[in-house]
Amino acid sequence: MASPLFLDRAPPLRSPGRGYAIISVMKVSELGEFGLIELLAGIASRQRDGRLIIGIGDDAAAWRGDGAVQLATIDSLIEKVHFSLKTTTWEELGWKALAVNLSDIAAMGGAPGYALVSLALPPDTDVDNVTAMYRGMMALAEPSGVAVVGGDTCAAPLVSVTVALFGSAADGLLTRSGARPGDQVAVTGYLGSSAAGLEMLTRQLRFDPATGDYLRRAHLRPVPRVAEGQALSARGVRAGIDISDGLLADLGHVAASSGLGARVTAEQVPVHPAVREAFGEQALEMALGGGEDYELLFTAPAGIMDGTRAALACPVTVIGEMVAGKAGEVCLLEKGRPRAAGRRGWEHFRTQA
Amino acid sequence: MASPLFLDRAPPLRSPGRGYAIISVMKVSELGEFGLIELLAGIASRQRDGRLIIGIGDDAAAWRGDGAVQLATIDSLIEKVHFSLKTTTWEELGWKALAVNLSDIAAMGGAPGYALVSLALPPDTDVDNVTAMYRGMMALAEPSGVAVVGGDTCAAPLVSVTVALFGSAADGLLTRSGARPGDQVAVTGYLGSSAAGLEMLTRQLRFDPATGDYLRRAHLRPVPRVAEGQALSARGVRAGIDISDGLLADLGHVAASSGLGARVTAEQVPVHPAVREAFGEQALEMALGGGEDYELLFTAPAGIMDGTRAALACPVTVIGEMVAGKAGEVCLLEKGRPRAAGRRGWEHFRTQA
Numbered sequence: 001m002a003s004p005l006f007l008d009r010a011p012p013l014r015s016p017g018r019g020y021a022i023i024s025v026m027k028v029s030e031l032g033e034f035g036l037i038e039l040l041a042g043i044a045s046r047q048r049d050g051r052l053i054i055g056i057g058d059d060a061a062a063w064r065g066d067g068a069v070q071l072a073t074i075d076s077l078i079e080k081v082h083f084s085l086k087t088t089t090w091e092e093l094g095w096k097a098l099a100v101n102l103s104d105i106a107a108m109g110g111a112p113g114y115a116l117v118s119l120a121l122p123p124d125t126d127v128d129n130v131t132a133m134y135r136g137m138m139a140l141a142e143p144s145g146v147a148v149v150g151g152d153t154c155a156a157p158l159v160s161v162t163v164a165l166f167g168s169a170a171d172g173l174l175t176r177s178g179a180r181p182g183d184q185v186a187v188t189g190y191l192g193s194s195a196a197g198l199e200m201l202t203r204q205l206r207f208d209p210a211t212g213d214y215l216r217r218a219h220l221r222p223v224p225r226v227a228e229g230q231a232l233s234a235r236g237v238r239a240g241i242d243i244s245d246g247l248l249a250d251l252g253h254v255a256a257s258s259g260l261g262a263r264v265t266a267e268q269v270p271v272h273p274a275v276r277e278a279f280g281e282q283a284l285e286m287a288l289g290g291g292e293d294y295e296l297l298f299t300a301p302a303g304i305m306d307g308t309r310a311a312l313a314c315p316v317t318v319i320g321e322m323v324a325g326k327a328g329e330v331c332l333l334e335k336g337r338p339r340a341a342g343r344r345g346w347e348h349f350r351t352q353a
Numbered sequence: 354m355a356s357p358l359f360l361d362r363a364p365p366l367r368s369p370g371r372g373y374a375i376i377s378v379m380k381v382s383e384l385g386e387f388g389l390i391e392l393l394a395g396i397a398s399r400q401r402d403g404r405l406i407i408g409i410g411d412d413a414a415a416w417r418g419d420g421a422v423q424l425a426t427i428d429s430l431i432e433k434v435h436f437s438l439k440t441t442t443w444e445e446l447g448w449k450a451l452a453v454n455l456s457d458i459a460a461m462g463g464a465p466g467y468a469l470v471s472l473a474l475p476p477d478t479d480v481d482n483v484t485a486m487y488r489g490m491m492a493l494a495e496p497s498g499v500a501v502v503g504g505d506t507c508a509a510p511l512v513s514v515t516v517a518l519f520g521s522a523a524d525g526l527l528t529r530s531g532a533r534p535g536d537q538v539a540v541t542g543y544l545g546s547s548a549a550g551l552e553m554l555t556r557q558l559r560f561d562p563a564t565g566d567y568l569r570r571a572h573l574r575p576v577p578r579v580a581e582g583q584a585l586s587a588r589g590v591r592a593g594i595d596i597s598d599g600l601l602a603d604l605g606h607v608a609a610s611s612g613l614g615a616r617v618t619a620e621q622v623p624v625h626p627a628v629r630e631a632f633g634e635q636a637l638e639m640a641l642g643g644g645e646d647y648e649l650l651f652t653a654p655a656g657i658m659d660g661t662r663a664a665l666a667c668p669v670t671v672i673g674e675m676v677a678g679k680a681g682e683v684c685l686l687e688k689g690r691p692r693a694a695g696r697r698g699w700e701h702f703r704t705q706a
Binding site: 053054057058060061062063065066067069071072073074075076080081082103104105107108110114116117118120150151152154155156157158160162164166167168169173175241242257 | 416
């Protein structure tokens with residue numbers, strides 16, 4: 001679908017000097033919508049899939065269905081809301097736009113399959129930047145088994161990238177409502193590194209190269225736990241969520257959906273040594289509420305939990321337990337004493353507490 | 354996924370006077386992201402589907418798959434690009450955001466099933482407006498057999514609504530590449546009415562109430578040809594597209610994908626009498642290039658074409674034919690003579706010819 005722009009917002013005239021223009025500074029207004037779609041289709045079409053019937057270039061993508069559970073999720077990254085082009089490269093934007101959706105499929109225990117991309121761009125965007133964004137997306141799509149099979153593009157005042165991602169799963173999904181009283185609560189990897197990366201980028205902090213690179217990647221090139229989610233499902237785990245809003249907020253979502261409370265021991269929350277070194281006491285706050293970690297939080301009885309450690313290649317840390325109690329209430333224990341956790345984690349629209 | 358807003362763009366403080374506020378002027382910043390999601394889930398959850406496993410409220414939606422062809426499409430409506438809130442009600446915005454996607458599924462000959470909605474809103478948006486938008490979407494979703502099963506919401510400077518829609522189809526899709534030389538080219542309904550409606554709204558033209566209502570609905574409450582698309586597929590039609598960019602542009606897409614040329618007779622293009630009456634000679638230009646009609650354009654041999662008229666309840670008009678020739682070239686015949694058609698129809702990023 002493409003719709004009439006109001007004419008007073010029409011993009012600038014095609015540059016009369018285009019014959020002499022250097023290709024690397026071509027604007028999307030010179031290439032046009034259909035030229036851009038063709039260019040992006042060329043980048044995306046390298047993937048092959050025996051079930052795909054129609055990819056980019058028709059009214060809808062089409063593939064052969066099967067009897068498995070079908071999964072679908074959608075997420076948008078909007079300029080000046082979710083990212084700034086002052087601190088994010090176009091490659092990183094493409095990577096992350098897919099990553100946040102992969103993480104949602106991972107959090108169900110599913111395998112991702114097909115992606116659609118809705119792209120809004122100012123007309124004076126360099127074509128090279130758009131292709132860089134697609135290359136960044138493909139760099140994550142290909143090893144993740146994702147084919148980009150369609151989308152739409154339009155002119156807009158700000159850059160926004162919305163990805164809808166489809167996947168499938170065996171029975172035995174990881175759901176937010178699957179936690180049971182007495183379940184242990186565990187997380188993959190380290191928490192707070194993404195928030196530390198954002199802090200470094202927005203405050204223009206300088207660290208040694210290894211730390212700087214780790215923090216930047218944690219925030220802008222997260223690697224979702226797709227294989228880990230499937231392994232958890234196969235091992236009998238039935239409750240999970242990805243940590244996007246922040247540990248305490250996301251655990252609160254699981255607790256609320258499961259009709260339970262939860263307890264977390266602050267000292268057990270895994271913080272990367274580089275983050276602790278760089279941010280001191282602030283590191284724990286970042287781990288508890290920073291969000292955008294794209295690690296998995298899951299709950300399981302102790303017997304199943306023990307098995308998951310052997311099955312997962314990444315660190316798995318038990319940080320607390322699910323308890324009978326007020327639905328959605330998360331109690332944080334620090335030095336053995338309950339600390340008011342407050343509302344933590346990111347919530348759109350509201351001012352943060 | 355929800356991500357850290359940069360704090361200098363944080364939404365305004367919760368109104369201290371909320372205890373006295375009238376519910377109808379509550380802002381989304383007062384309700385918060387999770388409150389808004391809960392409210393919208395309540396509006397969306399009225400649909401039931403035996404295959405749905407998980408709807409709104411988990412990391413991804415989940416449903417039981419089958420062996421049919423799976424279809425997926427995505428489209429965004431962005432404020433000040435695709436619509437103005439000065440001329441579009443929130444109900445109409447919700448309706449149209451779903452309609453443009455339904456039309457893409459219709460253009461494949463498919464049946465729509467599940468929708469995800471990614472919603473960006475300024476924090477000072479009235480909650481009532483958001484619920485009105487969802488009601489508008491549900492007013493079209495319910496009779497169309499669509500369940501809204503998930504999405505995301507975030508704060509942003511402008512309103513944008515992105516819908517990803519999944520459907521299924523029997524074998525025998527209507528594709529852009531399915532046209533054959535000698536096929537007749539036909540369209541459903543009338544063309545140009547949506548462009549006429551946009552013209553009326555942006556230039557604040559006044560017409561008699563029946564004409565005004567018809568034009569407004571044509572632009573803001575289009576009814577996609579979902580049943581018609583499936584009927585065409587069942588009758589053996591194999592090439593189709595929905596008219597969103599404009600008749601000549603969309604016929605050009607079919608011609609290019611099929612490696613053919615096409616001829617259109619201007620006098621045969623169906624224009625609604627009210628549009629002809631209101632806009633005179635401009636009416637034909639609207640029908641040829643205005644776009645956003647969300648009617649179906651399809652091609653078929655004469656024998657199959659005759660059968661489609663009986664099968665479809667709406668007007669079906671043969672307007673031309675597919676011919677061997679330069680791929681994608683559309684020749685417009687007016688008073689028996691070829692007229693340079695130029696590039697017509699809407700293309701994002703480019704200035705219109």
